[in-house]
Amino acid sequence: MQENKPVLIVGLGNPGEEYKLTRHNVGFMAIDAIAPSDSTWKKEKNALTTRAEIDGLKIIFVKPQTYMNNSGEAVQALMTFYKVPLENLIVIHDDMDLKVGDVREKTGGGSAGHNGIKSIDAHVGNEYRRIRIGIGHPRDFNSPIDPSDWVLGKFDSEQMKQIESVIKTLAII
Secondary structure, three states: OOOOOOEEEEEOOOOOHHHOOEHHHHHHHHHHHHOOOOOOOEEEOOEEEEEEEEOOEEEEEEEEOOOHHHHHHHHHHHHHHHOOOHHHEEEEEEEOOOOOOOEEEEEOOOOOOOHHHHHHHHHHOOOOEEEEEEOOOHHHHOOOOOHHHHOOOEOOHHHHHHHHHHHHOOOOO
């Protein structure tokens, strides 16, 4: 991480009230939890952003408003505008291959079929830090739901407790 440059922390999700608590919006939920509670959000470069200084680092929290499949557009525009190097990009997103509430972190790699990650990779490259939050797969629950519908579904109350709990423990910086 380049200490003298801003850090962009992006939570992936879809804008709109109908998507607010869906599995695909775990990234937005995480950003809402880790951004300062007195944050003032503004719309810029197809995203909602707020800023904070934490331990001397300038942090820009981001919720792209382009819908998941085009997240890279907003990320690229903000990285260019704020001169954020790729190693200072952190993306938080849902992962169906992890059990509900599990968290994994990695730098680089493939998209594992995640359209938001595919979009970011296409726009800025793939050597950035990713924090993946498990949302489970329909097969884990013996559910016939198609995975594309699964991610747009909502957590049940027990799953939501797991997600809220794990989000509180995230140590991003």
